[in-house]
Amino acid sequence: MNxxxxxxxxxxxxxxxxxxxxxxTSFLALIASGCSQQTAxxxxxxxxxxxxxxxxxxxxxxxxxxxxxxxxxxxxxARQRGELERQLATQNIKxxxxxxxxxxxxxxxxxxxxxxxxxxxxxxxxxxxxAAGQPLCIGSVQRPSPDSLSNAILVRGDSPIRKPTDLVxxxxxxxxxxxxxxxxxxxxxKEKIPSYKVQRVYLSPNDAAxxxxxxxxxGWAVWEPYISIAQLEHKxxxxxxxxxxxxxxxxxxxxxxxxxxxxxxKAALTALSEDGEWLNQHTNAASDFLxxxxxxxxxxxxxxTKNRGPESYVFPNAEDITKLQKTADWLLEQKxxxxxxxxxxxxxxxxxxxxx
Numbered sequence: 001m002n003x004x005x006x007x008x009x010x011x012x013x014x015x016x017x018x019x020x021x022x023x024x025t026s027f028l029a030l031i032a033s034g035c036s037q038q039t040a041x042x043x044x045x046x047x048x049x050x051x052x053x054x055x056x057x058x059x060x061x062x063x064x065x066x067x068x069x070x071x072x073x074x075x076x077x078a079r080q081r082g083e084l085e086r087q088l089a090t091q092n093i094k095x096x097x098x099x100x101x102x103x104x105x106x107x108x109x110x111x112x113x114x115x116x117x118x119x120x121x122x123x124x125x126x127x128x129x130x131a132a133g134q135p136l137c138i139g140s141v142q143r144p145s146p147d148s149l150s151n152a153i154l155v156r157g158d159s160p161i162r163k164p165t166d167l168v169x170x171x172x173x174x175x176x177x178x179x180x181x182x183x184x185x186x187x188x189x190k191e192k193i194p195s196y197k198v199q200r201v202y203l204s205p206n207d208a209a210x211x212x213x214x215x216x217x218x219g220w221a222v223w224e225p226y227i228s229i230a231q232l233e234h235k236x237x238x239x240x241x242x243x244x245x246x247x248x249x250x251x252x253x254x255x256x257x258x259x260x261x262x263x264x265x266k267a268a269l270t271a272l273s274e275d276g277e278w279l280n281q282h283t284n285a286a287s288d289f290l291x292x293x294x295x296x297x298x299x300x301x302x303x304x305t306k307n308r309g310p311e312s313y314v315f316p317n318a319e320d321i322t323k324l325q326k327t328a329d330w331l332l333e334q335k336x337x338x339x340x341x342x343x344x345x346x347x348x349x350x351x352x353x354x355x356x
Contacts, residue, residue, distance in 0.1 A: 063092055065257075065264045068107050068116030069099040072225040072304065074311050075120050076100060077289040078275040087271045093264045102206050103175055104129075108252065111136055117257040118268055122223070123248035127328045128177035130346050131337035135255035137348035140269045140313045141320055142249030142276075149307040150224045151183050151243045154212065157235035161218060164191045164239060170218035171199045173208035177336055179247060180208075180221035183240075185334060187221075190244040195334075212236065225294060228303040233296075248324060251313060258348040266350055269313070276311035286311075316347055 065088070069075035076099065078084040085095045098116040101107040104125035110116045112134040121129075123141075130136050153172065155161045161170065164187050174180035181200060188195050201208075201217050205226050212220045213234055220230070230236035251269055258265050279286040283305050290301040316324070325343040332340050 063264065064094045064096060065261070065268045066096045066098055066115070066117045067268065068101065068110045068119035069097070070103065070107055070120065071100045072290060072294055073120045074272060074276055074279070074313075075118075076293050077279065077286065078272060080289050080292060081275060081278075083278070084268070084271040084275055087274075088264075088267055091267055093267055095268070103204055104178055105175065105204075108134060108136065111252060111254045114254065114256075117254050117261070118265065118272075119252050120272075121250055121252050122179040123250050123324060123327060124182040124331070125175075125178040126250045126252050127324070127331060127341050127343075128337050129252070131328075131331070131339055131341045136346075137253050137255050137258050138316060138324075138343070138346055139251040139253040139258070139265065139348045139350070140273065141251070141316045141324075142311065142313050143320065144243075144246030144248055145309050146246050147242060148246060148309050149241065150227070150309070151179060151240075151247070152222065152227050152238040153184065153187060153240045154220045154222060154227065154230050154236045154238055155218065156212060156215070157237050159218065159237070161239060164188070165193065166239075167219060168193060168197045171201050171216075172219040172221055173201045173203045173211055173217045174221045175204060175208075176202040179223050181336065182245075182247065182331075183243060184221040185336075186243070186245040187240055209234075224307050225290065225296070225300070225304040228300045228307065229296060232300050232303065245327075247327075248320070249313070253348050255348075258350060262348075262350050265348070269315075273313040276313055280310045280312065315350070321347065 067075050067079075069079070079097055088095055098110055099107070101110065104121035107116070107119045107121060108125060108129040111119055112129070118139060126136070126138065153164065153167075161167065167188075172184055174184050184198070184200065185195055188198060201211070203211055203217075205222060208217070208220050208222065209226065209230065211217045212230070213236075219239070220236075222230070227238065231238065251272065253265055287298065287301040287305045290296065290304055291298055294301070321343050328337070328341040328343055331337045
């Protein structure tokens with residue numbers, strides 16, 4: 001059962017006649033020299049009208065939810081499909097879109113800068129962002145799949161590197177404090193290779209891809225859809241299969257949005273979950289959406305969809321919080337993040353984390 005589907009909320013729009021506000025204000029000015037009792041009555045009326053105006057503006061603001069997205073994620077697919085907007089419209093919630101962003105770091109910056117309210121990222125960059133003091137919280141999670149092929153260390157097709165132990169003394173492109181750096185470190189840990197023996201080169205995906213193809217780096221720790229594009233269009237080769245420490249997907253929420261606009265946030269997270277469940281049942285449609293969004297071939301899109309596996313988001317329970325805490329503590333031990341993150345307090349205050 002998808003627990004996100006348990007929540008349904010409706011807004012009631014409050015209205016106010018702005019002309020009445022103006023008339024009340026003018027009338028108050030005209031009788032300022034009149035009796036104090038009448039002034040008090042009009043002042044009260046004006047105060048009520050002002051309060052209604054503020055309430056209306058607040059309600060209008062709270063009826064908007066802004067979704068930030070990366071290329072190839074569930075949010076841009078939901079945008080194409082259109083069902084999320086239709087569903088939220090019935091709850092008097094307007095959807096606005098922000099993106100695409102090339103990686104989680106830039107998406108999290110948009111949340112931090114109040115340019116978006118919700119965005120999809122991996123757990124590593126999300127925890128890193130929270131550790132850096134960004135006002136973010138964890139809205140919903142996609143639990144790890146041990147069989148997922150959505151992360152990999154890639155090398156050029158003609159590279160002599162065949163296995164992780166061959167990376168000793170080599171340069172590997174990773175995104176700093178993100179999924180790529182985490183993957184590389186976990187692979188080295190599994191192979192009992194000291195991390196200092198492999199040079200990490202911090203690059204964004206847009207810079208890492210040409211760096212690999214042109215030979216500036218020897219490997220690239222990355223995720224989908226970049227893996228399939230590199231393999232099928234640039235003859236890159238993966239030297240890892242499944243992730244040694246599978247990661248969570250996270251719908252990250254701007255902290256103030258969760259506090260000030262919890263109804264719309266919950267409604268949007270619920271709708272995104274339902275989009276994911278629909279895509280799980282319609283994988284060909286999911287591939288078609290990727291073709292349109294990323295301008296990639298149908299072959300690449302189908303491999304991306306297959307490698308990613310199911311898109312199932314739920315509100316985090318106690319077990320999820322414990323597992324994410326373990327990851328956060330490991331990141332601190334590795335000095336990837338500057339301070340400890342308390343995952344329990346980092347979960348959005350949406351009253352959705354009761355044990356299940």
